[in-house]
Amino acid sequence: MRISTRYAAVALAVGAVLTGCSSEAGEAANDAAENTVAVETDATFAAGTTMARIADAGELRVGTKIDQPGFGLANAEGTPEGFDVEMAKIIAAKLGLSEDQIVFQETVSANREPFIQNDQVDIVVATYTINDKRKEIVDFAGPYYVAGQDIMVAKGNPEGITGPDDLAGKTVCSVEGSTPAENIRTNYPQAQLVLYDVYSKCADDLRNGNVQAVTTDNVILTGLVAGSPDQLELVGAPFTEEPYGIGLKKGDDDFRTFINDTLEESFEDGSWEQAWDSTAGAITGEPAPATPTIDRY
Amino acid sequence: MNGARVLFDVPGPRARRRQRIGSILGALLVLGLVALALWRLGSNQQLDPNRWSILFDPASNVPQRLLAALVDTLQVAAVGMVASVVLGALLAVGRLSDHWWLRVPVTVVIEFFRAVPLLVLILFCFLYLPKVGISTSPFGALALGLTLYNMSVLAEIFRAGINSVDRGQAEAAYGLGMRKWQVMSFILVPQAVRRMLPVLVAQLVVLLKDSSLGFIIGYMELLRTARSLVEYFNSLYGDTYTFQLYVGAALMYILVNVLLSQLAKLVERRTAQNVKTTGTAPLDVPGGVPALTGQVTGTV
């Protein structure tokens, strides 16, 4: 088997295990940073609560993204992997469910709230920013991570972009309807927005030189840069705060408290940090940030 | 006007030579363009066998995923096809009803679902039916959206087909003492379906392709799976495999759709040979009965 140095370097950078296989891409299949969480075996909940219902049903339905490296990305087998997925595993474990008992459903940006309202999923863990408008129709546990909007540019930063103010007159790519796009539209109206439906298309456009910058939450950009480190780079100066929460049905305060407790516990016992190191942290190569403060509103 | 051969003479020796030269020049031009495209692809390293091997290497799990996704695509399309053909036939009969209280609502249903973009229809089925107590999985919502849209298109195709059946057929059936529903179900609809077969299949091909709109509600059909694989490999190798994966998915669609069309041609030839149906073979339709040609292509 011959692996060019470039592929090898990239593969090593993401922590892939290189073993004998016949195509460069084949090795991706072995890139499974398995992270098992100890399942609570004697979990009991008061009858009538959501926790009891889920534990009895033996299945936790989780809405997640499958196209965001580091947080929620379907691997070659189609199974989602990432920090969001690890959060779901931690919650499932507290409910007495193993990770095989989690049913993942892709949530497209346009339908995250209806997903919860229609009871199609129990929780949404999908790089879901907590904001007041959303709080009117769903409730949030967490935050379990605080991201920030950042900018990705071509390698070497030919345009010399260091912050959002430099975007004036530049073509900037983002996703239609997303919070970062909305932020640029309102606060930096001189930037020319190019809006796709997924970020991978933005990365393509930046590689092709069709746009001069891509903007969204730093963690999403980091995942994109990881794939093409010799073509793309991150400016690395977040200019907003995006607290990621776990969405659940409005008014289910018991369930919200339960998830908040679970999250706090995971902050303390190190499983949160472990989850970070094996997913998003493996991409950035940076240690886990300080744990966020749970907002029990 | 079949074959359209009346439009030109059988070419003589000079015309044949001219045509041959023209054909060769044209072929050279096309080949030149293809070669140019291949050369540019090659110089951008897109023809590197290592890049294409991902489509066939089981270790990458790509062939397994794409085939499984093809099965998912075919499943949802099959449900949509059967349901929309059956409902489409019923709606066509309803629209031809003598009773206004049946005809009017059926017409409204057909016109409405034909006019709404399928993307919006699928999204609506997924997000709003649960609000009125009908729980839908992505599979169910996609199948339902495809059915609602295609049944209304097919209803119009069938209606045109029924209208194109020679009036004598219905008259003879009434003469034999058949009731209206008998005339419809035993005489008109079977002939209409046979006659509209090419159009019907063209529409089923559209249905199959439209199943790719399932991405909007997270149904992992062929195209969405290809994109998901692209996104995964993007996170490891940049855009190394992007082009190859999309070409692979596109070829799978073309292959399945061409097979479907060929199957239809086969069925058509077989029914055309059947003595019982010779009277209804499309070739014998008197010079473009407007109602028939009126719908011959289905929609896009």
Next chain:
Amino acid sequence: MSFLVDNFTLLRDGFLTTLSLALLSGLLALLLGTVLAAMRVSPVLALRGLATFYVEAFRNTPLTVIFFFLVFGIVYIDLQFPTKFVAAVAALSLYTAAFVCEAVRSGINSVSTGQAEAARALGLDFRQSLTTIVLPQAFRTVIPPLGNVWIALAKNTSIAAGFAVTDLTAVLSRLANANGDQILAVFAAVVAAYLIITLSSAWGFSVLERKLAIVR
């Protein structure tokens, strides 16, 4: 309701983008499709083969895939469209032309043989008999199928939303995302805007059909 009034400009711009996408691509597809149909009945084998190949390839590929190749694929052969709108028009016209071709060809086949025979007997050549005798008659009988193709095209423009064109569907996702509590109103407004295009043209085509119908 005030919500829709607030976003009226956005909806109107989306509507106009969708409409101009549809009109431009419709026109180009009609031209290209007619040329392809003429190629499919032409005496030159190579032209027939080329047109058949074109139609089969484009009819059997999902529109999204065509969009992808025109926006991201052609970069690999060092080509590029000036704007995303132009790329969208190109994708929609190339795709729709295959369906226009099939509609027009069915129309050509529906013109009775005697017409072409008479034209040929008068000494008209292939081009003359096609353009002055057959096609004008064919277009009348293909008005309904062309109408269907046009309506489908108007709706297919929604795919452009995924490729950086701010059409009605893009407006739908922008508004729906920012206003989770108003989704039903957003849906209703966008569907209504599409219905304005599709239903009015369906009506227009049926009027045209009745006006131009050939009584035999």
